[in-house]
Amino acid sequence: MRVTDRLVFENATRNTARAREAAQQAQQAASTGVRVEHPGDDPAAAGLIDAHRMSSARFTAISSAAGAASDEIAAADSALDGVSTALSRARELAVQLANSTYSADQRQNGADEVDGLLKQIVSSLGARVGSRYIFGGTEDDAPPFQYDPATGNATYVGAHDAREVEIAPGVTQQANVRADVAVAGYGGGTDVLATLQTLRTALRSNDVSAVQATLDGLQAGIEQVATARAQAGVSMNAFDAAKSAARVASDEDEVSAGKLGDIDLADAAIQLQATQTALQASYAATAQSFRLSILDYLK
Amino acid sequence: MADLLSILSTASTSLSAQRAVLATAGHNIDNANTPGYSRQIASLEAVTPAEQVNGAYIGRGAALTTVTQARDRFLEAQIPRALGDAGFSSAQSGALQAFHGLDVTDSGGLDSAISGFYSGLRALAQNPGDSSLRASFLGAAQTLARTFNSTASAVESARSGLDAKASGLTDQIDTEAQAVAELNVQIRQARASGAEPNDLLDLRQQHLDELAELAGTTTVPTSEGDVNVTLPGGLALVAGGRAGSLSTTPDGSGHLAVQVTLPGGGLTTLSSSALGGSLGGTLAARDGALKTAGDQLDQFAFDLASAVNVVHQAGYGTDGSHGLDLFTVGATSSGAASQLAVAITDSAQLATAGVGGGRGDATNANLLLETEMQGLGTSGKDVQSTLSAIVSQFGSSTASAKAFADQDGAIKTHLTGLRDSYSGVSIDEEMITMQQAQRGYEAIAKVMQTADKMLETLLNLR
Numbered sequence: 001m002r003v004t005d006r007l008v009f010e011n012a013t014r015n016t017a018r019a020r021e022a023a024q025q026a027q028q029a030a031s032t033g034v035r036v037e038h039p040g041d042d043p044a045a046a047g048l049i050d051a052h053r054m055s056s057a058r059f060t061a062i063s064s065a066a067g068a069a070s071d072e073i074a075a076a077d078s079a080l081d082g083v084s085t086a087l088s089r090a091r092e093l094a095v096q097l098a099n100s101t102y103s104a105d106q107r108q109n110g111a112d113e114v115d116g117l118l119k120q121i122v123s124s125l126g127a128r129v130g131s132r133y134i135f136g137g138t139e140d141d142a143p144p145f146q147y148d149p150a151t152g153n154a155t156y157v158g159a160h161d162a163r164e165v166e167i168a169p170g171v172t173q174q175a176n177v178r179a180d181v182a183v184a185g186y187g188g189g190t191d192v193l194a195t196l197q198t199l200r201t202a203l204r205s206n207d208v209s210a211v212q213a214t215l216d217g218l219q220a221g222i223e224q225v226a227t228a229r230a231q232a233g234v235s236m237n238a239f240d241a242a243k244s245a246a247r248v249a250s251d252e253d254e255v256s257a258g259k260l261g262d263i264d265l266a267d268a269a270i271q272l273q274a275t276q277t278a279l280q281a282s283y284a285a286t287a288q289s290f291r292l293s294i295l296d297y298l299k
Numbered sequence: 300m301a302d303l304l305s306i307l308s309t310a311s312t313s314l315s316a317q318r319a320v321l322a323t324a325g326h327n328i329d330n331a332n333t334p335g336y337s338r339q340i341a342s343l344e345a346v347t348p349a350e351q352v353n354g355a356y357i358g359r360g361a362a363l364t365t366v367t368q369a370r371d372r373f374l375e376a377q378i379p380r381a382l383g384d385a386g387f388s389s390a391q392s393g394a395l396q397a398f399h400g401l402d403v404t405d406s407g408g409l410d411s412a413i414s415g416f417y418s419g420l421r422a423l424a425q426n427p428g429d430s431s432l433r434a435s436f437l438g439a440a441q442t443l444a445r446t447f448n449s450t451a452s453a454v455e456s457a458r459s460g461l462d463a464k465a466s467g468l469t470d471q472i473d474t475e476a477q478a479v480a481e482l483n484v485q486i487r488q489a490r491a492s493g494a495e496p497n498d499l500l501d502l503r504q505q506h507l508d509e510l511a512e513l514a515g516t517t518t519v520p521t522s523e524g525d526v527n528v529t530l531p532g533g534l535a536l537v538a539g540g541r542a543g544s545l546s547t548t549p550d551g552s553g554h555l556a557v558q559v560t561l562p563g564g565g566l567t568t569l570s571s572s573a574l575g576g577s578l579g580g581t582l583a584a585r586d587g588a589l590k591t592a593g594d595q596l597d598q599f600a601f602d603l604a605s606a607v608n609v610v611h612q613a614g615y616g617t618d619g620s621h622g623l624d625l626f627t628v629g630a631t632s633s634g635a636a637s638q639l640a641v642a643i644t645d646s647a648q649l650a651t652a653g654v655g656g657g658r659g660d661a662t663n664a665n666l667l668l669e670t671e672m673q674g675l676g677t678s679g680k681d682v683q684s685t686l687s688a689i690v691s692q693f694g695s696s697t698a699s700a701k702a703f704a705d706q707d708g709a710i711k712t713h714l715t716g717l718r719d720s721y722s723g724v725s726i727d728e729e730m731i732t733m734q735q736a737q738r739g740y741e742a743i744a745k746v747m748q749t750a751d752k753m754l755e756t757l758l759n760l761r
Contacts, residue, residue: 001720002720002721002725003720003725004338004719004720004723004724004725005331005332005723005724005725005726006331006332006719006723006724007716007719007720007723009332010716010719011716014712034404036403036404037402037403037404038396038399038402038403038694038697039401039402039403039690039691039693039694039697040395040396040693040694040696040697040698040700040701041694041698042694042698043690043691043692043693043694043695043697043698044691044694046401046403046690046691046694047687047688047690047691047694048687048691049403050403050408050410050683050686050687050690051683051684051686051687053410053411053414054410054413054414054682054683054686055683057411057414057415057417057418058414058417058418058421058671060418061414061417061418061421061422062421064418064421064422065421065422065424065425068422068425068426069425130426130429131428131429131430132426132428132429132659136657136659137657137659138652138656138657138658138659138660138661139657139658139659140428140657140658140659141428141658141659159656159657159659159660161656161657161660163659163660163661164661164662164665165424165425165661166421166424166665166668169671169672170669170672172665175425261403261404293726294726294727294730294731295726295730298730298734
């Protein structure tokens with residue numbers, strides 16, 4: 001090949017520019033840690049990175065919602081524990097005061113204690129997480145049980161439905177304890193509060209047989225609340241599992257996106273060194289080729 | 300017999316020939332770095348007829364016959380195509396790589412806006428009665444709409460930028476075409492004297508190269524020595540001494556179309572595919588991958604907004620509102636991404652509840668969540684896959700354009716390198732030629748000196 005001066009200089013320009021560009025790209029990759037920035041850098045990876053990131057965000061949101069639902073159920077379970085304790089105490093009182101050896105005054109005192117237990121249960125069932133009343137079903141912006149100070153009676157005023165929260169894409173799980181079922185006896189169960197109110201009335205009127213008549217209702221109420229707590233436990237486990245699974249899935253998506261879009265740091269460091277060495281060699285060879293000229297030899 | 304005076308005369312002619320060799324070498328050296336310059340070669344010949352003396356021929360020295368250019372026509376015939384292809388793919392690749400609206404590292408991109416929308420909806424579905432979550436989701440919906448707006452705007456802005464570039468390129472092409480036409484005239488006039496106007500030929504070739512790179516033109520030499528230039532679609536841009544011109548005009552879609560005024564008159568609108576070189580590549584990027592990305596974004600925005608609206612209309616807000624759209628989107632997908640907006644301003648109107656549901660009812664919010672995984676109307680794919688496909692398709696177009704740019708650039712470099720190798724100036728060669736001419740000049744001067752002494756000897760005879 002005939003070597004001309006323009007060819008020499010244009011090759012030098014092109015080759016040093018190419019070596020410099022490679023070094024710059026390696027330096028950019030090493031300093032940012034990013035392999036795919038523009039979709040054209042790796043089209044298939046670019047689409048997948050977006051998909052993984054969106055999937056990761058989806059699972060993070062599911063994990064967060066499941067965590068919040070689990071927290072609410074934990075709060076509900078804690079409240080039901082108080083209800084259960086109060087009901088057990090009420091049944092103890094009923095068993096005790098159904099005995100004819102107790103006096104009317106003692107039954108009056110018992111009635112006062114049952115009244116206190118009733119208020120305690122209503123208070124427990126008015127539990128809130130954030131701004132939400134957790135026992136009102138979908139009517140969660142007002143206390144689910146309305147207590148009438150004049151009569152001393154409480155009635156359920158919440159909704160008769162379940163709230164569902166997503167635990168996986170397209171899959172939902174009940175996220176509330178149905179106080180209307182567990183406490184108010186909606187759907188054929190025992191109205192626990194009504195039973196307590198009956199017990200209180202029976203004690204005040206010193207009606208032993210009426211007191212005895214409440215025992216089955218109280219037992220059924222205790223079992224109803226226990227059943228609700230068991231269901232709450234199932235839901236809580238489901239949400240806790242969903243939270244963990246979603247977190248793992250989110251992390252896996254992040255890792256996958258990282259594998260596709262991020263550089264291997266060791267590889268990047270080697271590449272940086274290699275391209276810088278190549279650039280130095282290009283400079284040296286170019287400078288050397290410029291030094292040789294026939295002009296230095298012609299006299 | 301050759302007389303001494305004729306020897307002096309012959310030497311004088313030969314000295315002149317050596318001076319021409321030296322001058323040509325000097326001209327070559329002067330233009331060693333001139334783009335498009337082809338080295339020139341001064342050809343010497345023995346002067347004929349030789350003088351006949353007593354049956355023998357005695358030579359009459361050397362004279363300059365021609366100064367020719369070192370040019371490889373076969374190689375040069377391949378270069379315009381290579382320049383046009385390289386100009387096309389380089390412009391297309393550069394334009395697509397300069398668009399960053401779909402970058403994967405952009406945290407403010409569509410993927411994060413869509414994720415934010417559905418994440419906000421998930422949080423809301425867990426507690427739809429919470430006013431702060433409602434406000435937050437409404438904000439996420441607005442962010443999604445604005446991100447569609449800004450991405451569509453980025454596409455449109457890139458396409459408008461390419462309009463401006465195309466307009467500038469047509470001006471450059473006109474200048475080059477005019478220069479070729481003028482040089483056709485000058486070369487024709489110069490050739491009338493019988494000599495080859497080498498430097499004018501180089502200059503015309505340089506403008507032809509520029510035209511090929513800018514517009515993908517091809518050249519057709521004529522028997523008169525002119526070079527006609529045609530556009531890739533076959534329309535003439537230069538015919539002899541007359542040049543046509545390119546101009547731009549609004550095409551009715553908010554962008555510019557290219558028109559050519561033919562050298563003989565008449566205006567024709569060119570399709571993008573009838574143009575090559577940088578201008579063709581610029582328009583190919585504008586009307587190809589970028590337009591496709593813009594159309595797909597419009598369709599995506601339209602389908603997503605429509606799917607969400609259908610579910611939203613069926614639900615109930617905490618204020619009892621019903622039948623409302625969440626997004627405002629046009630009747631068709633045209634311009635949907637740039638026009639997308641949130642239709643409601645009060646978060647109480649967010650239809651999270653089902654029929655008869657309370658404030659905490661998330662029945663409809665859960666149905667809204669399902670739109671994320673359902674196939675969209677046009678793509679048939681879910682939201683995530685639809686965006687992924689748009690990004691990948693644009694990436695593929697960009698990568699393909701870059702691969703072509705690299706390949707075409709390599710071919711251009713190879714061919715122009717070969718041309719430089721054949722036609723370029725080697726200072727080594729020219730220095731040697733100069734030495735050769737100098738030695739010849741010195742020797743001829745010695746001949747003159749000797750003839751002069753011989754004359755002196757004759758004149759001094761007594």
